[in-house]
Amino acid sequence: MTxxxxxxxxxxxxxxxxxxLNGSSLVSEKTRRKVMDAMEKYGYTPNxxxxxxxxxxxxxxxxxxADSSDLYLAKAVYYIEQKLRANGYDSILCCxxxxxxxxxxxxxxxxxxKVDAVILTGxxxxxxxxxxxxxxxxxxxxxxxxxxxxxxxxxxxxxxVSDDFSSMYEAASxxxxxxxxxxxxxxxxxxxxxxxKLAGFRAAMEEAxxxxxxxxxRYSGPREDxxxxxxxxxxxxxxxxxxxxxxxxxxxxxxxxxxYAKQAGLRIPEDFSVTGCNNSMLSCCSDPExxxxxxxxxxxxxxxxxTLMGVLAGNEMPKRxxxxxxxxxxxxxx
Amino acid sequence: MTxxxxxxxxxxxxxxxxxxLNGSSLVSEKTRRKVMDAMEKYGYTPNxxxxxxxxxxxxxxxxxxADSSDLYLAKAVYYIEQKLRANGYDSILCCxxxxxxxxxxxxxxxxxxKVDAVILTGxxxxxxxxxxxxxxxxxxxxxxxxxxxxxxxxxxxxxxVSDDFSSMYEAASxxxxxxxxxxxxxxxxxxxxxxxKLAGFRAAMEEAxxxxxxxxxRYSGPREDxxxxxxxxxxxxxxxxxxxxxxxxxxxxxxxxxxYAKQAGLRIPEDFSVTGCNNSMLSCCSDPExxxxxxxxxxxxxxxxxTLMGVLAGNEMPKRxxxxxxxxxxxxxx
Numbered sequence: 077m078t079x080x081x082x083x084x085x086x087x088x089x090x091x092x093x094x095x096x097l098n099g100s101s102l103v104s105e106k107t108r109r110k111v112m113d114a115m116e117k118y119g120y121t122p123n124x125x126x127x128x129x130x131x132x133x134x135x136x137x138x139x140x141x142a143d144s145s146d147l148y149l150a151k152a153v154y155y156i157e158q159k160l161r162a163n164g165y166d167s168i169l170c171c172x173x174x175x176x177x178x179x180x181x182x183x184x185x186x187x188x189x190k191v192d193a194v195i196l197t198g199x200x201x202x203x204x205x206x207x208x209x210x211x212x213x214x215x216x217x218x219x220x221x222x223x224x225x226x227x228x229x230x231x232x233x234x235x236x237v238s239d240d241f242s243s244m245y246e247a248a249s250x251x252x253x254x255x256x257x258x259x260x261x262x263x264x265x266x267x268x269x270x271x272x273k274l275a276g277f278r279a280a281m282e283e284a285x286x287x288x289x290x291x292x293x294r295y296s297g298p299r300e301d302x303x304x305x306x307x308x309x310x311x312x313x314x315x316x317x318x319x320x321x322x323x324x325x326x327x328x329x330x331x332x333x334x335x336y337a338k339q340a341g342l343r344i345p346e347d348f349s350v351t352g353c354n355n356s357m358l359s360c361c362s363d364p365e366x367x368x369x370x371x372x373x374x375x376x377x378x379x380x381x382x383t384l385m386g387v388l389a390g391n392e393m394p395k396r397x398x399x400x401x402x403x404x405x406x407x408x409x410x
Numbered sequence: 411m412t413x414x415x416x417x418x419x420x421x422x423x424x425x426x427x428x429x430x431l432n433g434s435s436l437v438s439e440k441t442r443r444k445v446m447d448a449m450e451k452y453g454y455t456p457n458x459x460x461x462x463x464x465x466x467x468x469x470x471x472x473x474x475x476a477d478s479s480d481l482y483l484a485k486a487v488y489y490i491e492q493k494l495r496a497n498g499y500d501s502i503l504c505c506x507x508x509x510x511x512x513x514x515x516x517x518x519x520x521x522x523x524k525v526d527a528v529i530l531t532g533x534x535x536x537x538x539x540x541x542x543x544x545x546x547x548x549x550x551x552x553x554x555x556x557x558x559x560x561x562x563x564x565x566x567x568x569x570x571v572s573d574d575f576s577s578m579y580e581a582a583s584x585x586x587x588x589x590x591x592x593x594x595x596x597x598x599x600x601x602x603x604x605x606x607k608l609a610g611f612r613a614a615m616e617e618a619x620x621x622x623x624x625x626x627x628r629y630s631g632p633r634e635d636x637x638x639x640x641x642x643x644x645x646x647x648x649x650x651x652x653x654x655x656x657x658x659x660x661x662x663x664x665x666x667x668x669x670y671a672k673q674a675g676l677r678i679p680e681d682f683s684v685t686g687c688n689n690s691m692l693s694c695c696s697d698p699e700x701x702x703x704x705x706x707x708x709x710x711x712x713x714x715x716x717t718l719m720g721v722l723a724g725n726e727m728p729k730r731x732x733x734x735x736x737x738x739x740x741x742x743x744x
Contacts, residue, residue, distance in 0.1 A: 136519070144478050144503070145488035154479035157505045161512075166519050169478070169503040171491045178495075185470070185500050189523050302694040331695055338697070360636040361665055361695040363672065 086114035097218050115217045116231075137384070138186030138194045139169040140179065140201065146299070147356050148326070148373070152197045152224055155377035163385055165192070174200060180211035193220040193384055199269035202226040220387045222380050226268045227396060234387065235396045236380040238371040240269050243401030244276030247323050247351045247369055249284075250403060254410040256321040256349055257286045262309070262333060263325035264295045273325050273353070291319055295329060305332030306339070313340070320348055327352040331362045334408060350408040364407025372399045420448035431552055449551045471718070472520030472528045473503040474513065474535065480633070481690050482660070482707070486531045486558055489711035497719055499526070508534060514545035527554040527718055533603035536560040554721045556714050560602045561730060568721065569730045570714040572705040574603050577735030578610030581657050581685045581703055583618075584737060588744040590655040590683055591620045596643070596667060597659035598629045607659050607687070625653055629663060639666030640673070647674070654682055661686040665696045668742060684742040698741025706733045 079097075083090045088107060095103050096111040103111075137160055141149050153169060160167045168189060170182040179201060186194055194215060196202075202223065203209055209228055215221055216232040223235045251259055261277045263270060274292070281287040293312060297304040309322075309332065324330035330352025334344060342348040344364055352359060352368040359366035376399055386393040413431075417424045422441060429437050430445040437445075471494055475483050487503060494501045502523060504516040513535060520528055528549060530536075536557065537543055543562055549555055550566040561569045585593055595611045597604060608626070615621040627646060631638040643656075643666065658664035664686025668678060676682040678698055686693060686702040693700035710733055720727040 143488060144491070145484040147481075150479040150484045154477060154505065157478070158507075161507075166516070167504070168519075168523065169505070170501070171488065171503070173492075173495075182500070185502075189502065300691045302691060328691070335697070357634045357636060357662070358695060361692060363669070363697050 081118065082111065082114050085118060086111045112214055112217060116213070133192050134166075134190050135164060136166045136168060136189070136191050138189065138191035139167050139197060140182055140186070140194060141169060141171055141197045142174050142179075142200045143299075144169065144171045146198075147328075147358070148354050149198050151356070151373055152377055155374050156195060156197065156224075156381060159378050159381035163381060176203065176208055176211075183211050183215050187215060187218060191219070192388060193222065195222040195224065195380065195384070196226065197224045199226040199267040200265075202228050202268050220384065222384050224376060224380055229395075233395075234380075234383055234393060236376050236383065237396070237398055238269070238373075238376060239398050239400050240272035240371070241276035241279070243353070243369045243371065243403070244273045244323065245280045246276075246401075246403055247353075248277045248280035251321050251323065251349055251351060251409060252280065252284050252286065254349065257284075258288070258291065258319045259286075259321040259323055260309075260312070260317070260319040261292045261325075262295060262322050262329045263293075264299070264329060265325065266294075270325060277323060290317065300328060302328060302332050302335065305329055306335045309333060309336040310339070321350070322348075323351045325353055327354050327356045327358040327366060327368055330366050330368065330408070331358050334362050334364070334366070344408050345410045349410060351403070352408075355404050359404075359406065362408070367406045367409040368404055370402045370404050372401060375399055415452065416445065416448050419452060420445045446548050446551060450547070467526050468500075468524050469498060470500045470502060470523070470525050472523065472525035473501050473531060474516055474520070474528060475503060475505055475531045476508050476513075476534045477633075478503065478505045480532075481662075481692070482688050483532050485690070485707055486711055489708050490529060490531065490558075490715060493712050493715040497715060510537065510542055510545075517545055517549050521549060521552060525553070526722060527556065529556040529558065529714065529718070530560065531558045533558075533560040533601040534599075536562050536602050554718065556718050558710060558714055563729075567729075568714075568717055568727060570710050570717065571730070571732050572603070572707075572710060573732050573734050574606035574705070575610035575613070577687070577703045577705065577737070578607045578657070579614045580610075580735075580737055581687075582611045582614035585655050585657065585683055585685060585743060586614065586618050586620065588683065591618075592622070592625065592653045593620075593655040593657055594643075594646070594651070594653040594667075595626045595659075596629060596656050596663045597627075598633070598663060599659065600628075604659060611657060624651065634662060636662060636666050636669065639663055640669045643667060643670040644673070655684070656682075657685045659687055661688050661690045661692040661700060661702055664700050664702065664742070665692050668696050668698070668700070678742050679744045683744060685737070686742075689738050693738075693740065696742070701740045701743040702738055704736045704738050706735060709733055 079093050083093045093111055096108050141153050157167050172179045172182040213230045216230055221233045225237050227235045295308050322333040330350050333350045337344055337348040352366045355368040355370040359368040383393050413427050417427045430442050475487050491501050506513045506516040547564045550564055555567045557569045559571050629642050656667040664684050667684045671682040686700045689702040689704040693702040717727050
């Protein structure tokens, strides 16, 4: 399947196919759709295109990130950029925010800048509704798309994920073994990764016979606002919710839980246990220091770049790679 | 002064001048230097060029940042990108690391991507030696360069800075007024902003007659490693250094100081005071919460973008804008 076949199948000129591949704004949405559909239908991928025509590479990778000020995403971007540079690639980052439209626009911006591939950092880029992931599938028709901590089963899309389900399952099981049964699950994201974490927690609690849906609480206040998170827990307690442990989807929420317990006069870990997630710098800021899940972010990012280099070299690479997390025991659990 | 004049003065073709302006790699370093020198000598700026020729704008701004995983820089990038988007501009970010060569290479990468302007976030981009700032001056011949928290007096370079000198002067003066005289200054960066902060501390201590150079200590261990910072302070104390207060150039260093004091059995703020800087999320993670300098980062970033919009619209804009910081009193000082 070549660019000539696609032009024939789509009933447009080769120049038009080329324009679509290059993200030109001169093509109508209808025509673009026609070309995209033909490429998808006939399994046309642009790697072959680029190699076949011997196009010059800019040796530049595009990175999308919802919010570069998020501790976890910022670290991911840092590791990825370092590893790309070590491989002789430059990178350009677009911060998209959390709106679908902005994500799609940033994707097109990067494609317009002639990047060799696009890396989507964080699980916020893959949506529940299939049609909302069209912008990823479309991009993957032109260049390799790498997903960090998200999965989308499309040609030319590669996923590197942490096994969030098992990590949370293990964290909950451990806390249950220390005798705590009323564990609050405190989370702030319904993303792919967020759903896996919650499912892991639920599975462990259900198996043990202590699942209580009332104790699954979402925080939706301002991000990074530790004081607001602490207030949220105080509210829950004042509304009569009883819990002697918290498992949090993020270290900031865990840190707020430690703050809450101390203000309530509870001793940690004697009266109250907390487990965080991501093993970020916050885990050492807390007093006592946080037990937290190391999601092996650096290993994930390095592996993502290694996989990408393989894809760009034309090698057959695994579509999905899963890393195990590790529970790091510190002072907030028994 | 037009592109034609420059080509005449430099003794090269118009096509060559154009290549230099567009950052083409086809031009030898010697020729590039000749064109750049002519542009600098005759005060040629590319704004006029772009407007004069009515070139299309990509409505994209390039952002350079040494390390996107640094809490302070990550926030800055976030504010800048949000404000740019509100003004209808996309942005692409390059993380450069701290090496001069990588900074210059990233600058050229962005210029090659046809951005409308470049924003350098953080004071690490301006160096002490004038020749090391050539890459900024050269870039400013082609497009406006905005500096966040750094100053470089060159045509087409605009600076938005926080008054770090006064902020640190005020922080030290306040701690002195609470009766503490042996204040340790704990810092980790010799950047433009870092030098201003240190100078402000020195001035306050000197005026009060309590300046002790032994108590000015630089931490050069791994960034963000709170435990390593805490160890550093323990070492200082074990080597016989006596101090009952710490003023830190960053909240992470301040948080480590709180940790150190608690491990040493000192009560905060009764026996020991700590003041941090940047008023980051870490200031609320500490127990007690950190007194910290609010460097007004959001206001700085918004003003930077507003200034840039003015420059791009062809308006006369101030070359340097200085914002005052504010000392936020919390639990670690009296």
